Amino acid sequence: MDFFVQKDKRITVFYLISTLRRCGATAVLYNTVAGLDKAIRPVVITIAPEDADSMRSAFEDILGCKVIQIGSRGWYSVPGIVYRLLRMSRKEEFAVVHAHGLRPDFIAAILSFFNVRSVSTIHSNFFLDYPFKYGPLIGEILSFAHSIFVSLIGSPVAVSTSLEQVFRSQGLQKVRCILNGIDLNRFLGFRRVDEQKRNAVAFGRIVNLKRFDVISKAFQEATKGSKEQLHIYGEGPMLDALKDLALENVVFFGNEKNIERVLPQYKVFISASETEALPNAVVEALCSGAKVILSDIPPHREIHRIAGEKCPIYFFPVNDVDALRTLIKRALDEPQKSCPVSDLDYFSSARMSKEYSDLYKSLFEED
Structure with a gap:
């Protein structure tokens, strides 16, 4: 029998994302939370103020998911976010930080030094995306930095096997695939x-x-x-x-x-x-x-x-x-x-949610 069911235990997953702006990454997060195992308690942490096109109300009103906004736009708020997340995770018997995005991955990478179990969902091939978005020089620096963050996170996840292969070819061998799903x-x-x-x-x-x-x-x-x-x-x-x-x-x-x-x-x-x-x-x-x-x-x-x-x-x-x-x-x-x-x-997003639920549980079975 599942340990968490048998012992009536729950894993608290802190989903770390910049904002809940309506976009692909937010949709993946929404679909993941919607189908989670009952042993998983989701808490969404946003680290920048929401804009008008936010899905926060959908998370709270439809999914009944707690959403907390901490920090603000900019990297200067990272130390305060790390401190608050560290305190929040240590109050839980079983806690995981699951990051979505560049700044969230940086925070999750830091938390991994404090033995906080961490997961990252990689939503893009940033080796190609960042140079297009920020220019060749800044893009190369950011993609290199982001790859370092990913390497420090305990369980990095690519949303397709083709993306998994990209990151493995860059030396990030622990990247696995959980294919994106939709409702x-x-x-x-x-x-x-x-x-x-x-x-x-x-x-x-x-x-x-x-x-x-x-x-x-x-x-x-x-x-x-x-x-x-x-x-x-x-x-x-x-x-x-x-x-x-x-x-x-x-x-x-x-x-x-x-x-x-x-x-x-x-x-x-x-x-x-x-x-x-x-x-x-x-x-x-x-x-x-x-x-x-x-x-x-x-x-x-x-x-x-x-x-x-x-x-x-x-x-x-x-x-x-x-x-x-x-x-x-x-x-x-x-x-x-x-x-x-x-x-x-x-x-199906149900298949995706189950794979993430199984991943969270496996992080504690390794102990």
């Missing part, structure tokens, strides 16, 4: 597979690496003279530049909180990302009954490998507008085809 029922409840579906959709944070410009240009060329439209959901620093292209048939909608209600109306989903970890958006689109067109990068291929050949997934070389244009035209012209629901089971 399948949330999307399957609105799924449509009928022939009336039209148009294409792309969504996410509008930044350089997502290459919404490539999607827009290819769509414009593929649909000249037709009534098909590309609908883009999301915001970000490249939004104005994207709008300045002034392309016909491309419509912008901003952020959408209820994407599960929106996705089923579209025939095609497109992602042209240059780098990803394990994009939930692709799985969400497949659940909603769309065909998906993806840049040919390892995390996208991993989704295809797991979902199987029956799923309508098409690949094009990264940044190849001509190849993408051809696939868009083909996907819009051909009859509707959808991924079998049973082929998506492994992407």
Whole structure:
């Protein structure tokens, strides 16, 4: 019998994250907490003030999860955060700090020197992301520093096997994989597979690496003279530049909180990302009954490998507008085809939560 069930014990997991801003990392955290084993007591610790687009109320009101905000933006608040977390963890018989992000990983790395059990979820290939985001010099320094933090954390977790391989190739051999998962029922409840579906959709944070410009240009060329439209959901620093292209048939909608209600109306989903970890958006689109067109990068291929050949997934070389244009035209012209629901089971957030629950328990079984 499970020790924690047998002894009526609970593990307190302090989830450390900068903010609960609506984004991929927050969604993964939400889905993890939603399906945790009863032996796990979650407490979310944010270390910067929330902005308007925060999911804090969802954690508190829907999940009943305690959320505590300590610290403030900036690295100067780290010592105070470390001190408070150290005190909080020592009040618990069984405690784990689970970090999400650069500054949280730094804090978890420090706490590991005080024998606090630590886990980190690595949400991106920061060896590629940071140089794009911060420039070559600062990006290289930050990625090197972040890799040191990860090496000091007891149990670093990558969200895909392709990302796991990246970090193992950098000498971080203890990185393991727990594949990202989503709430399948949330999307399957609105799924449509009928022939009336039209148009294409792309969504996410509008930044350089997502290459919404490539999607827009290819769509414009593929649909000249037709009534098909590309609908883009999301915001970000490249939004104005994207709008300045002034392309016909491309419509912008901003952020959408209820994407599960929106996705089923579209025939095609497109992602042209240059780098990803394990994009939930692709799985969400497949659940909603769309065909998906993806840049040919390892995390996208991993989704295809797991979902199987029956799923309508098409690949094009990264940044190849001509190849993408051809696939868009083909996907819009051909009859509707959808991924079998049973082929998506492994992407369940319930499976992900169980794997994290098992990981937390294993940290104490090692004693």
